Amino acid sequence: MINWETLITFTYPHEAHMAKLFLESEGIETMMLDEKTIQVKNFLSNALGGVKLLVQKEDYERGIETLKRGGYIREEGYKEEEVRIVYVDKSHDDTYCPFCKSDNIAKKRGIKILTAIIYFLLGIMIPIFKIKYLCYDCGKEWKYRKARKQALATP
Numbered sequence: 001m002i003n004w005e006t007l008i009t010f011t012y013p014h015e016a017h018m019a020k021l022f023l024e025s026e027g028i029e030t031m032m033l034d035e036k037t038i039q040v041k042n043f044l045s046n047a048l049g050g051v052k053l054l055v056q057k058e059d060y061e062r063g064i065e066t067l068k069r070g071g072y073i074r075e076e077g078y079k080e081e082e083v084r085i086v087y088v089d090k091s092h093d094d095t096y097c098p099f100c101k102s103d104n105i106a107k108k109r110g111i112k113i114l115t116a117i118i119y120f121l122l123g124i125m126i127p128i129f130k131i132k133y134l135c136y137d138c139g140k141e142w143k144y145r146k147a148r149k150q151a152l153a154t155p
């Protein structure tokens with residue numbers, strides 16, 4: 001562990017996996033920490049400081065450059081994900097990405113803060129999820145919101 005340094009942290013394991021693959025495709029060796037714990041208890045992610053992606057010390061600078069190139073890091077810190085709102089009517093098909101039509105998508109269950117509070121107070125899990133979608137092909141994230149008729153025209 002002496003030669004390893006945390007390069008970047010993520011809230012969700014799948015984000016860390018995408019960055020890991022990207023770094024490794026550039027020939028940078030990586031290691032992941034706290035992935036399994038967070039996979040089981042997503043809401044602990046913040047408490048644990050997220051899923052950590054580590055690189056060897058000598059790869060650190062190159063790792064940062066690579067992540068900047070890949071859009072994982074912006075000037076002031078790492079990338080804040082942009083979640084788009086997609087307005088739909090009742091009959092929408094949520095098995096496809098509304099942007100690139102790929103079906104290589106995932107539902108992300110972000111757990112609301114209320115769920116976490118109930119868990120810490122009572123020790124029981126009452127999941128109150130807000131569902132986000134992620135497309136592995138175009139990398140976009142979105143939420144669906146029911147549209148009133150006049151809002152449907154807005155992309």
Ligand SMILES: [Zn+2]
Pocket residue numbers: 097098099100101102135136137138139140
């Ligand atoms: Zn897509």
